[in-house]
Amino acid sequence: MRKGQNTVHKISSLQAARGLAALAVIAFHSLFINAKYIPGATWLPDIFVFGQTGVDLFFVISGFVMVLASANKFGVRGEIFNFLKGRAIRIYPVYWVYFFAVLLVFMLKPGMVNSSQAGEVNLLHSFLLLPDANLPLVLVAWSLIHEVWFYLVFAFILLLPQRWVPLAFAAWLCSVALVSVLYSGPVSPYLRTVKHEFSIEFILGALAGIVYLKAISEPSKWRLPTGTVALFGICLIAYAVISGLIDGSDVIQSISLSRAFIVGGGYTLLLLALALQESKSQWAVPGFLKSLGDMSYSLYLSHILTLSVCGRIWTALGNAEGGIVASVLFWAISLPVVIIVGYLSYKLIERPLNKYLSRGLKVKRISQPVVN
Secondary structure (H helix, E strand, C coil), rough: HHHHCCCHHCHHHHHHHHHHHHHHHHHHHHHHHHHHHHHCCCCCHHHHHHHHHHHHHHHHHHHHHHHHHHHCCCCCCCCCHHHHHHHHHHHHHHHHHHHHHHHHHHHCHHHCCCCCHCCCCHHHHHHHHHCCCCCCCCCHHHHHHHHHHHHHHHHHHHCHHHHHHHHHHHHHEEEEEHHHHCCCCCCHHHHHHCCCCCHHHHHHHHHHHHHHHHHCCCCCCCCEEEEEEHHHHHHHHHHHHCCCCCCCCCCCCCCHHHHHHHHHHHHHHHHHHHHHHHHHHHHCCCCEEEEHHHHHHHHHHHHHHHHHHHHHHHHHHHCCCCCCHHHHHHHHHHHHHHHHHHHHHHHHHHHHHHHHHHHHCCCCCCCCCCCC
């Protein structure tokens, strides 16, 4: 799989998908921000509810890229430590910047943070990204808790010989699916994370990564019709939209198996088709999508905070009236601000931190999607 290992950084479609996933999540959260700060009608379309699946896409991308980044490393002594060290550097330092920023606000004005759960939060669990009955201090970090779990399981799979890896992922997928069907009793926060159907989407992405590496290393044996694969993926996503499978309900406790397989499967097939087509034609995505992908983690961490600040400033300036005109004006100002803040966060915080820590701890930097 040497060829696959060398192409990890060149799959621009995965980078573009990161940016689109971040935009989708922003679109979903904009519905709630609009309802909170601009009463009355809104120009934001109902389809923005489907933006919630940006998280599903992030998980699929994460599984896909983890396999690509670990090609030829399965069963190699010492790789588990290098992998976990690299993932910790990628996830925690930037997240902690936002954690301490929100913590400062929480200490000065507790009512402004986590008001939906009366300010109840476990600071230690939030800091370490551990499962908890309450949401973390930085609300969007609930998805990072799943990422940490995925990385821990993946690290153990790294111990296995390469030939056993597909079987390990298949066993993990079957275990999650069976528990989802058979167990309906009470769950602790840790069990909720372990059994959550989001794991299926990460696994589907990982299996797609295995197929991709096989297809580019043995093209004569793995001739996949990328057009058909992409069409099937589009059909699954279209079905999810038409059937109302995504209704904006809470996904933190659990999601349906149908969502995991239909939405996660649709995104998996689309990513696989795009990556395979890119390996054949060497096409590149537009620069602005690549830039969005580069800053997607910072964008994900910062967007709710930025939108909340915009909303409070909007209200403080006396713009209490709602309606279409107010909504259009608010978003014409706020959305560019969200992108600018995400970009500055990436340039001034995320990228310098990653470079400094990677050099200091001698970790190879991997351009990879994190649920950001």
